[in-house]
Amino acid sequence: xxxxxxxxxxxxxxxxxxxxxxxxxxxxxxxxxxxxxxxxxxxxxxxxxxxxxxxxxxxxxxxxxxxxxxxxxxxxxxxxxxxxxxxxxxxxxxxxxxxxxxxxxxxxxxx
Amino acid sequence: xxxxxxxxxxxxxxxxxxxxxxxxxxxxxxxxxxxxxxxxxxxxxxxxxxxxxxxxxxxxxxxxxxxxxxxxxxxxxxxxxxxxxxxxxxxxxxxxxxxxxxxxxxxxxxx
Numbered sequence: 638x639x640x641x642x643x644x645x646x647x648x649x650x651x652x653x654x655x656x657x658x659x660x661x662x663x664x665x666x667x668x669x670x671x672x673x674x675x676x677x678x679x680x681x682x683x684x685x686x687x688x689x690x691x692x693x694x695x696x697x698x699x700x701x702x703x704x705x706x707x708x709x710x711x712x713x714x715x716x717x718x719x720x721x722x723x724x725x726x727x728x729x730x731x732x733x734x735x736x737x738x739x740x741x742x743x744x745x746x747x748x
Numbered sequence: 749x750x751x752x753x754x755x756x757x758x759x760x761x762x763x764x765x766x767x768x769x770x771x772x773x774x775x776x777x778x779x780x781x782x783x784x785x786x787x788x789x790x791x792x793x794x795x796x797x798x799x800x801x802x803x804x805x806x807x808x809x810x811x812x813x814x815x816x817x818x819x820x821x822x823x824x825x826x827x828x829x830x831x832x833x834x835x836x837x838x839x840x841x842x843x844x845x846x847x848x849x850x851x852x853x854x855x856x857x858x859x
Contacts, residue, residue, distance in 0.1 A: 670847075679851035680792070680835070727791055736782065737847070739791035 639663055641740035643728050649746045650718045658713040658743050660728030666738075668731045669711040670695075671703060673724040674742075680727065686711055718747045751775065751848045752838050758854040761826055768822040769853045771836030780839035781819045783810055785832045786852065792835055795821075823855075831857045 641662045650656055660669065670685040672695075682695030686705040700722060702714045711730075715722060723746050729737040753772045761767045773781075781798035796803055798810040798819045809822040823830055836850035 672849075677851070680849040682847070736794060736797070739793070741791050 641728060641730055641738050643726075643740035643743050645743060646741065647744045649748065650715075651748055652719060654718050655714070655716050656718065656745075657715075658726055658728075658745075660711045660713070660730075660740055661709055662711075662728075662730040662738075663709065664730060664732070664738065665708070666730035666732050667708070668733070668737075669705065670729045670731075670737065671701070671711065671713045672727045672729065673697065673722075674727060675724050683713065683726075718745075720747045723747045752836055752850040754834075754836050754850040754853045756851060756853060758856050760856045760858055762858050763826060763828055765826055766822065766824045767826055767855065768820055769834065769855075770818045770820045771838075771850050771853075772816075772818040773836075773838045773848075774817070775838070775840050776814075776817060778817075778838045778840050781810075781812055782837040782839075783808075783819075783821050784835040784837055784849075786835055787832050792849075795834070826857045828857050828859060831855055 644659045667688050671683040672680045674680050681697045683701050684703040686692045689708040692703045704712045726743045728740040731737045751774050783795040784792040785795045786792040796805050796810050798812050802811045807824045811820045833852040833854050835852045838848045840846045
């Protein structure tokens, strides 16, 4: 039982490049979330999903897209990376709308 | 008033001492409350839920004060390993489904 996993763990992008972050959970959770965490800003919700095939915007969705084609996976895409997207990205899942379990994070640097 | 507020600290506390910190929330309709712990460069992990009747888990006690709209976390006989950032989480289930993370309180336990 791996819980919540994220790939990759680290990534360096150049401005304008695109990439996809993958989150996978093996707990059969309905809800999944993507957060970013920046110094002094706390965790901010980017997008979330309440079930397979559904997604919704969070607090800071601009510049990101997501997809939930399978219940266990939640993908976060950056179509054209910007330096402002340098951050630590955490994925989380939950069986109801609380008690979230987090992945280990992806450290992204955009130069 | 911010939705969820925490004293950022740091709280520098000698080993063995008792430390407590609060988290205030603005929405009186908030229904679920949690404390998470986050170690440096790691993901947040659920520490404990906060029930109306209070919740105790070993050296940790969490309490909810609905009248004054705050939750508290008390750590007794603090250990060096308690050094971390403690995040308060408030969930507004219902009409305004929203999970809000506080920015965290940093705790340093001194030997």
